[in-house]
Amino acid sequence: MHVAVIGTGRLGTTHAACMAQIGHSVIGVDIDPGRVAKLSSGDVPFFEPELEDLVRKNLSAGRLRFTDSYEEAADFADVHFLTVGTPQHEQDFRADLSFVEAAIDELGPHLNRPTLITGKSTVPVGTAQRLAERVRRIAPAGKNVEIAWNPEFLREGFGVRDTLHPDRVVVGIEGRPGSQAGKILRELYAPIVDEGVPFLVTNLPTAELAKVAANAFLATKISFINAVAEVCEASSADVTALAEVIGYDKRIGHYFLNAGLGFGGGCLPKDIRAFAARASELGVGHALTFLGDVDSINMRQRSRIVDIAREVCGSLAGVRVAILGAAFKPDCDDVRDSPALDVANRIQRQGADVTVYDPKAIDHAQKVLPTLNYSSSLLDACNGADVVLVLTDWGEFRQMQPDQLAAVTTWRRIVDGRNCLVPQLWRDAGWTYRSFGRT
Numbered sequence: 410m411h412v413a414v415i416g417t418g419r420l421g422t423t424h425a426a427c428m429a430q431i432g433h434s435v436i437g438v439d440i441d442p443g444r445v446a447k448l449s450s451g452d453v454p455f456f457e458p459e460l461e462d463l464v465r466k467n468l469s470a471g472r473l474r475f476t477d478s479y480e481e482a483a484d485f486a487d488v489h490f491l492t493v494g495t496p497q498h499e500q501d502f503r504a505d506l507s508f509v510e511a512a513i514d515e516l517g518p519h520l521n522r523p524t525l526i527t528g529k530s531t532v533p534v535g536t537a538q539r540l541a542e543r544v545r546r547i548a549p550a551g552k553n554v555e556i557a558w559n560p561e562f563l564r565e566g567f568g569v570r571d572t573l574h575p576d577r578v579v580v581g582i583e584g585r586p587g588s589q590a591g592k593i594l595r596e597l598y599a600p601i602v603d604e605g606v607p608f609l610v611t612n613l614p615t616a617e618l619a620k621v622a623a624n625a626f627l628a629t630k631i632s633f634i635n636a637v638a639e640v641c642e643a644s645s646a647d648v649t650a651l652a653e654v655i656g657y658d659k660r661i662g663h664y665f666l667n668a669g670l671g672f673g674g675g676c677l678p679k680d681i682r683a684f685a686a687r688a689s690e691l692g693v694g695h696a697l698t699f700l701g702d703v704d705s706i707n708m709r710q711r712s713r714i715v716d717i718a719r720e721v722c723g724s725l726a727g728v729r730v731a732i733l734g735a736a737f738k739p740d741c742d743d744v745r746d747s748p749a750l751d752v753a754n755r756i757q758r759q760g761a762d763v764t765v766y767d768p769k770a771i772d773h774a775q776k777v778l779p780t781l782n783y784s785s786s787l788l789d790a791c792n793g794a795d796v797v798l799v800l801t802d803w804g805e806f807r808q809m810q811p812d813q814l815a816a817v818t819t820w821r822r823i824v825d826g827r828n829c830l831v832p833q834l835w836r837d838a839g840w841t842y843r844s845f846g847r848t
């Protein structure tokens with residue numbers, strides 16, 4: 410099929426490359442000519458395992474190209490995927506839909522023949538129907554433009570794998586007489602769903618809600634275990650052992666029960682806020698008030714770890730603090746709403762001398778917080794440190810050896826913000842070890 414993917418961020422680039430990989434002819438569209446030029450030469454401007462290889466392979470196979478022209482995309486494609494960002498609004502908790510609306514307004518006037526627009530961006534429920542009416546008003550093809558919503562559940566760091574081998578594919582359709590959307594998308598995804606992946610067709614609002622409900626559930630699971638961690642601390646229980654115990658119950662499961670600094674990134678935090686804001690607009694805000702607690706438990710972890718660091722050192726003023734981790738989670742270079750960077754910033758504001766190390770995210774972190782010191786190696790960052798804080802659970806940090814680190818630090822003090830180290834190993838080597846919810 411001829412496919413356009415509008416918006417070449419992490420989601421769009423991954424989707425475009427994967428659609429090409431399963432055999433479609435794909436054009437990626439972006440309003441940023443610099444990004445288009447980079448991608449056209451096989452240069453992916455962010456870190457995502459396997460993605461650059463996939464882009465290069467499909468560029469050279471002639472199945473993938475990039476453009477900044479909506480007209481070219483409209484001429485070429487029968488199916489248009491919308492993958493532009495929906496960040497948090499500047500003034501409040503709602504989702505900012507300006508990029509989605511702008512994409513529709515740019516594309517619409519070029520649609521001269523029957524076309525399917527398939528949204529993948531995370532949007533408040535009700536958006537798809539509104540966009541359908543908007544595009545039909547401006548497109549020459551009018552009522553022959555259909556809208557579907559096909560939410561994306563990929564995780565950063567696993568983008569290619571999650572797109573090619575998803576747990577499920579969800580397609581929300583308008584259900585108008587003669588609607589082709591379900592059939593077209595089933596055919597488009599055939600190489601993926603024929604492997605036995607559930608292909609679920611719903612109405613538009615259900616598909617839109619499925620995405621935010623899934624993220625809200627994940628966020629709730631993390632905040633649940635973090636709330637329990639606080640009780641564990643007060644009662645000398647161990648939250649990691651507790652999570653293991655309850656996780657064996659298949660109804661609960663082990664995933665997303667790692668207590669620690671909590672969730673960040675470009676999705677979970679803004680999605681739970683936008684979900685609650687939308688529920689209020691719909692007059693059912695009371696149904697989601699608990700998401701306010703999920704959010705505040707999560708944010709409290711950030712101030713709690715600053716308190717723990719201060720407790721360990723007596724005061725933070727003038728103290729040398731090594732921060733290990735800047736990305737919001739391991740195996741990616743994304744620092745959007747990163748708990749690690751937020752904590753680094755808070756600690757610096759308390760007068761500490763902060764040095765940050767991250768295996769992949771330093772460049773992005775430097776742009777966001779240029780006033781922190783950055784090191785290009787773990788041992789360098791820890792050189793002369795009075796306390797070491799592990800704030801992102803990279804494999805490199807899990808493998809650290811207490812004696813190796815002790816050779817460069819001033820004091821043997823470590824705060825494990827991700828519960829990713831073995832406490833006994835560090836204590837046996839003479840370190841003061843602190844974490845969340847572990848004795």
Ligand code: UGA
Nearest residue numbers: 561562563564565631665666667671672673674676737738
């Ligand atoms: C999340 C969802 O997992 C994806 O399914 C979804 O498609 C994506 O958002 C999105 O909306 O686009 P992602 O933001 O890549 O994916 O990150 P996650 O792997 O979900 O991790 C989110 C945060 O939770 C990270 O900061 C991570 O460190 C934290 N986390 C995760 C915990 O604190 N504890 C855990 O047990 C698990």
